[in-house]
Amino acid sequence: MRSEARASAITGGPFDLIVVGGGIAGSAAALRAAQYEHIRTLWIRGDRATRKRSRSQWVVNIDNMIGLHHGVVRGKLVRALKGEEFAAAREALRQGHEHISTRDIVRNTIERLQSSYSEQVVMVDVVAQSARGTEDGLVVVTPEGEVGAPWLLLATGVTDRQPTIRKRQGDQILEELRWIFPFANRETVLYCIRCEGHMTRETATAVIGHSDTAAQIAMMLYERYGSACSLLTNGEPPAWSERSGRLLEQYSIAVHTERIVEAMGTKGDLHGLVLEGGRTISVRMALVALGLHRVYNDLARDLGAELADAELPEGERHVLIDWKGETSVRGLFAIGDMVKRRDGEPVMKQVYTAQEYAVRAIDSIDRRMRSARRSKLLGDN
Numbered sequence: 001m002r003s004e005a006r007a008s009a010i011t012g013g014p015f016d017l018i019v020v021g022g023g024i025a026g027s028a029a030a031l032r033a034a035q036y037e038h039i040r041t042l043w044i045r046g047d048r049a050t051r052k053r054s055r056s057q058w059v060v061n062i063d064n065m066i067g068l069h070h071g072v073v074r075g076k077l078v079r080a081l082k083g084e085e086f087a088a089a090r091e092a093l094r095q096g097h098e099h100i101s102t103r104d105i106v107r108n109t110i111e112r113l114q115s116s117y118s119e120q121v122v123m124v125d126v127v128a129q130s131a132r133g134t135e136d137g138l139v140v141v142t143p144e145g146e147v148g149a150p151w152l153l154l155a156t157g158v159t160d161r162q163p164t165i166r167k168r169q170g171d172q173i174l175e176e177l178r179w180i181f182p183f184a185n186r187e188t189v190l191y192c193i194r195c196e197g198h199m200t201r202e203t204a205t206a207v208i209g210h211s212d213t214a215a216q217i218a219m220m221l222y223e224r225y226g227s228a229c230s231l232l233t234n235g236e237p238p239a240w241s242e243r244s245g246r247l248l249e250q251y252s253i254a255v256h257t258e259r260i261v262e263a264m265g266t267k268g269d270l271h272g273l274v275l276e277g278g279r280t281i282s283v284r285m286a287l288v289a290l291g292l293h294r295v296y297n298d299l300a301r302d303l304g305a306e307l308a309d310a311e312l313p314e315g316e317r318h319v320l321i322d323w324k325g326e327t328s329v330r331g332l333f334a335i336g337d338m339v340k341r342r343d344g345e346p347v348m349k350q351v352y353t354a355q356e357y358a359v360r361a362i363d364s365i366d367r368r369m370r371s372a373r374r375s376k377l378l379g380d381n
């Protein structure tokens with residue numbers, strides 16, 4: 001789908017709010033702002049490169065939210081398709097499973113904004129390269145020009161660390177991430193225990209990781225679904241606690257420390273993981289538990305916003321927010337996977353959490369804008 005990615009859009013202000021990030025969090029914020037009607041918003045959705053590395057493109061089957069399920073619409077369609085001539089269509093609907101992906105949700109939100117709120121929201125498909133504060137507000141720099149607004153909301157997400165597979169091709173050994181992607185796209189390689197763990201039920205599953213978190217995830221899969229059968233550290237020394245080690249033994253979860261040299265399977269169906277030395281671990285699923293590769297906090301850093309976890313490299317630190325989603329910089333909000341709460345309250349990396357914080361942030365901006373308007377009307381100081 002093409003949105004209005006034009007240089008003129010960047011200069012089509014003035015805007016009250018700039019939203020950066022075209023995933024679940026950014027789209028929820030753009031829609032909420034539009035629905036309040038008086039907030040004029042520029043939504044900077046990113047470009048091909050930022051999309052490729054984002055979760056907005058690769059979550060293919062959202063399967064843990066009530067209501068967001070194909071069964072809701074299927075029931076209505078089956079009832080609407082009355083009569084003998086639609087018997088085959090009804091049966092196909094009953095048999096099929098239409099996945100709902102993050103892409104579907106974002107696309108639908110764009111369509112709604114284009115059809116009902118084109119006056120309130122301007123969309124541009126460019127990258128926000130940097131940001132700075134001025135006397136009048138916050139300015140974002142893009143390849144198509146600079147744009148400023150009193151309020152800026154960041155929703156630029158994170159990416160997961162991927163396992164490298166050291167595969168022989170001819171007489172070369174290629175150490176790459178890409179061997180895993182066909183399986184990730186088919187959801188036989190998973191990343192999120194809260195979202196996808198239930199899909200491993202009674203299925204032989206390997207956890208890939210070497211930290212205590214990886215060991216905990218393997219144990220959880222075993223305890224909840226009877227699924228984890230092995231923990232593959234992919235050449236790294238195990239870094240879990242002695243207690244976790246004892247529990248892994250109790251649960252008969254095998255630990256393999258050799259490098260992975262091949263993911264076996266066709267068209268994304270996983271059949272096994274081959275280790276250096278030739279042993280094959282027969283699994284139908286794997287869950288990658290390597291933590292985050294990157295938190296896209298660059299714009300927040302430009303603006304001097306406070307970050308979490310000082311011991312981590314800058315590119316892996318979440319942006320700290322309060323309960324409304326506001327950062328330490330007044331007028332700068334951040335939501336979605338890229339944030340942590342300043343008060344230590346957990347923020348789940350989930351679609352519904354991103355949506356809730358979008359509402360909290362936009363409500364706060366809306367309230368302050370209306371309050372300033374009232375003060376102006378009454379001539380308050």
Ligand SMILES: Cc1cc2nc3c(=O)[nH]c(=O)nc-3n(C[C@H](O)[C@H](O)[C@H](O)COP(=O)(O)OP(=O)(O)OC[C@H]3O[C@@H](n4cnc5c(N)ncnc54)[C@H](O)[C@@H]3O)c2cc1C
Pocket residue numbers: 020021022023024025026044045046047049050051052053054055056057058059060061062063064065102126127128129155156157158160190191192195196296335336337338348349350351352354
């Ligand atoms: C495999 C997997 C399965 C999941 N399944 C579920 C599930 O079933 N249920 C659930 O609730 N959650 C699930 N999640 C979690 C959920 O997908 C995330 O919480 C959610 O997508 C986060 O949205 P976001 O908007 O914060 O980030 P993203 O979706 O990553 O979006 C980031 C956006 O920012 C843009 N961007 C980045 N940098 C810039 C820049 N400089 N300028 C402009 N734009 C930029 C990108 O293009 C992208 O559009 C899953 C996650 C994974 C990894």
